[in-house]
Amino acid sequence: MLSLTAQDVKTGVPLADKAAVIQALADWLQQDGHVAAGYGAGLLAREAQAATYLGQGIAIPHGTQESRHLIEKTGIKVMHLPDGVPWDDGEKAYLVLGIAARSDEHLDLLKQLARTLSRDGLLERVKAIREPQQVLQLLQDDSGSSVATELMLSVEQLAVKADAGSLEQLVEQAATLMSLIPSEATALQQSDAMHIGQGWWLQQTPTSEQPRVALLTAASTDIVHRQQPVNGVLALAVKGMAHKTLLNKIADWLAAGRGAELAGLNSAELLLNALQCGPAPANRHQRLAVVRNSHGLHARPGAMLVQAAKPFEADIQVCNLDGDQHWVSARSLMQVIGLGVKNGHRLLFRAEGPDAEPALNALAEAVSGGLGEELVSPEPKADTVDTREPQGIALNTRVQGVAASPGVAIGPIFVDAPAPFDYPQQAGDAEAEQQKLEGAIKQAGAELNATLRQTRDTQARDMMRMHGELLADVSLMQGVTGRIRQGLSAAAAWWSEIDAAAARQAASDDALLAERAADIRDIGRRVMAVLCHRRLPSPPTHPYLWLAQDIGPSQLVNLDTSRVLGLVTVGGGASSHSMILARALGIPALVAVDEAVMTLPSGTEAMLNGDDGTLWIAPEAAVLEQARARQQEEQERAEQDWTHRHDAAITRDGHRVAVAANLGDTARAKEVADAGAAGVGLLRTEFMFMARRSAPDLTEQLALYRQAFDALEGKPLLVRTLDVGGDKPLPYWPMPKEDNPFLGVRGIRLCMQKPDVLETQLRALLMAAGDKPLRIMFPMVADWSEWCWAKARFDIIQAEVQATNVQLGIMVEVPAVALNAAVFAEEVDFFSIGTNDLTQYTLAMDRGNGGLARLSDGLHPSVLRLIKMTVNAAHAKGKWVGVCGELGSDPQALPLLLGLGVDELSVSLKRVPFIKAQVRDWRLSRCRQLAEQALRAVDAPGVRRLVAAAQREPGTAQ
Known part of the structure; x- marks a missing residue:
């Protein structure tokens, strides 16, 4: 902890101007070596x-x-101004602390300072300071004072969003909540209110009775008292030091700058999270771990954490330091996922018991290992723009949803309406109801285990295990038991607790965590079906489109998926467990459709399009006939494309294009030749660096690269060097949180911080290649110096290894490279255009933002111009250009890329035969004409209309 000495304090400073005080503090900090010149401007800017x-x-x-x-080392300098200096909103500052904070060493001191604000008569003591020692004494922490009892809040002493027009009215309500005798209520209301910071006020009176407390937050944001806002008030009837712990907890929130956040909490959050959890006792062990799962601790990794905690005897608790900072049991899945842990959040574990240390070691190791998940970047969010149809769906109507799994499906609808569970609300025999509940949970668990034994899919098995953890969750059972003891029936208590837990989960700011509410409701329905002696709805025996409010993963796993043509849900999301399974099973799916679809009669014919996110209700016979004919044509075309997958990709007028495959790991390299690909056009190497506790060494990498070269049998392997960073973190490579990781330290920038990682990778690649064709490219290059740095590392290792068939290039992801392509083309052997990132950076649109999905289009003329600039610069120097982003798989983009002069298209293995066939449908001359027209277009929709018209021209394409 940073401590102040008398040398850090000056009293009697004769300054009367705020700017002069700030500059004097900056000069003092610079004189003592804490900051460099110019820090005063930063203080003024703040x-x-x-x-x-x-x-x-x-x-x-x-x-x-x-x-x-500009900060060299953390430091604080204190000036006392006997006449005061006008500061903010008419207030005068007498004691000013100038802070230069390089890390968080100063936070304890600030917490100390925040606590001093609650002392009686503080302003007068501040004004009366004459010696530095008085300042040190004033700031001395008195939290160690003996406390016989601790004053605690209860729900009866809270008023959240209280209806009041002034601080006086809030205090009047506080006196009522505290049940003060009339004389003490009057004394409280007449006491001098103290502003303790960030809109929080303290009002207190002594009492000869039991000490009391009330806390109120204001519904109105317009209340002002003495020119300061009023967000909340802490009212105290004090006796001794019983109130100090509670007061210090509020001071901690204010010291962290979280006063507004504290005022926005609801009653449960205030009681359970903010004010009732103190620091760990001294005899407890603690361990910090950073969560690197792309979507944080949702249900599946949360279940793995709970399982890791269960073998130990110690009492283990966990706190999310980047969340509400309240402690929960590490053995309760419901409480763990309720922490709202996201990627990059810090978990603090504490344990007390005989095996506390090994327990903490095991949990920290489990978190760093990913808790059964690969540590990868989040999938792009689904487009959530609400374009749905109004209530009351007519026949022959198209309803808009959000595409969750691609493909087209046609068939009758099965409307899976929620099962109506009939049960009494109240029950007279709590013990009997408890036995019913335990029996139902046991039966539901047995059914779940039977499903688990029959399921072979690894992902599905993980989900079933997670559901088993939820069924066995101690905190969930405690909540239900409490409701039963209050007189509710087993069914009413169970569903009330499930409904509350699912609602909390659905309210999460993280869209993926919110979607996990379906898991909670899924296990809830299992138990309810047993308690209410109801069978859950059974699907028809014929093929169907499944419509439901939401679809639980276990429901999907249990179905005969050969009969499920498609899935449509009112709730849920594209990243829910059910939709993950749908994509894995190849079932077209939509989510977030209009709730009116649930009123449709089962058996209604419909057409689901998982590509454009629409559901066409009872289309006319002609429409259905056309759709089925198109389905048949597409199927026949796909079979034909596969038959001719080894034919060259040559346009009708004789122009050859290489079509390669994008791979996420070396294991699939053996499929490249069979798919008809010309080689690997992108091997993402980050897969071997993720989901592990340390970076792979030379031997491990060498074995994996050799596996790929052997499988390719002489076809070229194009490898992207390690491409991770703020948006794709590594658990063993901690990095500071970045406000915008896509513009931060990633790709080659990250490797420049740890050259040995890149050098090991380059050595493994060159040693594995020998005389086989190897293409190496560096990601996220933006500046010439980055290329020179990477090239120098390559040259050193190549001089030692001397692989004989190597080309060296860079990714074109940043507009700066395309604009400067002529300079880079002097040295690189090739360019590979990553259209996903190039589009993102060119249009300034986050590729993961669903609300921008329709605008963030790689066929925007500005992106096409950058591609053209790159191709022109490369071809002028005899170099080649490939495209490895999603645009290469887009049939509307293909003629434009050919017309712009792209030499290689690298796509997913599954798309290789299709893209090769598409190339054979076009003439290069027509592609060039289209490209010239596209470069003159004003927007991406205009470009797509241009290509769509050309695709309809007879004899040109398709």
Whole structure:
């Protein structure tokens, strides 16, 4: 902890201007070696952004993020201004602490400072300071004072979003909540209110009775008292030191700058999360772990964490330091997933018991190992723009949803309406109801285990195990038992608890975590079916489109999927467990469709399009006939494409194009030749660096690359060097959180921080290649110096290994490279265009933002112009250009890429025969004409209309 000495304090400073005080503090910090010149500007910039006046005559000016690079070492300097200096909103500062914070060493001191604000008569003591020692004494932490009892809040003493128009009205309500005798209620209301920071106020009175407390937050954001906002008030009837712990917890929130967040919590969050959890006792062991799962701790990895905790005797708790910071049992799945842990969040574990240390080691290791998941970047979010049809769906109507699994399906609808569970709300025999509940849970668990034994899919088995953990969750059972003891029946208690837990999960800010509410409701329905002696709805025996409010994963696993033509849900999301399974099973699916579809009669014919996200209800016979004919044609075309997959990709006028395959791992290299690919056009090597506890060594990498070369039998292997960073973190390579990881340290920038990682990878590649064709490209290059740095590392290792058939290139993902392609073309052997990132950076649209999905199109003329610039620069120097992004698989993009002069298209293995066949349908001359027209278009929809018209021309394509 950072501590102040008398040398860090000056009293009697004769300054009367805020700017002069700030500059004097900056000069003092610079003189003592804490900051470099210019830090004063950062302090002033912060003042323009946010208030630094804490209250009680104290201000804490500190620099901006942009000025942090000027800090040499953390330091705090304190000035006392006997006449005060006007600071913010008419307040005067008498004690000013200038802060240069390089890390978090100063936070304990700030918490200490925040606690001093609650002391009686503090402002007068601040004004009266004459010696540095008085400042140190004022800031001394008194939290160690003996506390006989601890004043705790209960729900009866809380009023969240209280209806009041003034601080006085809030305090009047507080007196009522505290049940004060009339004289003490009057004394509380007449006491001097203290602003303790960030809109929080303290009002207190002594009492000869039992100490009491009330906490209220204001519904209105317009309440002002003494020119300061009123967000909340803590009212105390104090006796001794019983109130100190509670007061210090609020001070901790204010010291962390989270006063507004504290005021926004609901009653449960205030009671369970914010104010009732103190620090771990001294006899407890603690361990910190950072979650690197792409979607945080949702149900499946949460279940793995719970399983890792169960073998130990120690009492193990966990707290999300980047969440609400409340402690929960590490053995409760419901509580663990309720922490809302996201990628990059820090988990603090604490344990008490005979095996506390090994328990913490095991949990930290489990988290760093990914908890059964690959540590990869999140999938792009689905487009959630609400374009759905209004209520009341007519026949021959198309309903818009969100595409969740591709493909087209036609068939009768099976409307799986929620099963109506009939049960009494109340019951007289709590013990009998408890036995019913336990029996139902046991039976549901047995059915779940039977499903698990029959399931072979690894992903499905993981989901079933997770559901088993939810059924056995201790906190869930405790909640239900509590409701039964209050007089509810077993069914009413169970469903109330399930409904509440699912609602909490659905309210998560993280879309994927919110979608996991379906898992909770799924296990809830299992138990309800047993309790209410009901069979869950059975699907028909003929093929069908399954319509449901939501579809639980276990329902999908249990079905004969050969009969399920497609899935449609009102709720859920494209990243839900059910949709993950749907994609794995190749079932077309939509989510987020209009709830009115649930009123349709089962048996209604419909057409589901999982590509454009539509459901066509009872289409006319002619439409159905056309759709079935198109399905048949597509199937025949796919079979024909596969038959001719080894034919060259040559346009009708004789232009040859290479069609290669994108691979995510070396294991599938053996499928490249069979798919008709010209080789591997992109091997993403990050797969071998993820989901492990340390980087792969030379031997491991060498074996994997040799596996790929052997499988390719002389076809070229194009490898992208390690491409990870802020958006794709490695568990063993901790990095600071970045506000925008796509513009941060990733790709070649990250390798420049650890050259040995890149050098090992290059050595393994060159040794594995020998005389086989190897193409190496560096990702995320934006500047000439980055290329020179990477090329120098390659040259050193190549001089030692001397592989004989190697080309070296770069990814074109950043517009700067395309604009400067003529310079890079002097040295690189090739360019490979990553159209996903190039589009993202060119259009300034996050590729994972569903709301921008329709605008973020790689066929935007600006992106096409950058591709053209790259091709022209490369061909002028005799170099080749490939496209390895998603645009290469787009049939509308294909003629434009050919017309722009792209030499190689690299697509997924499954798309290779299709893309090769598409190339054979076009003439290069027509493609060039289209490309010239596209470059003059104004937007991406215009380009697509242009190509669509050309595709309909007889004899040109298809």
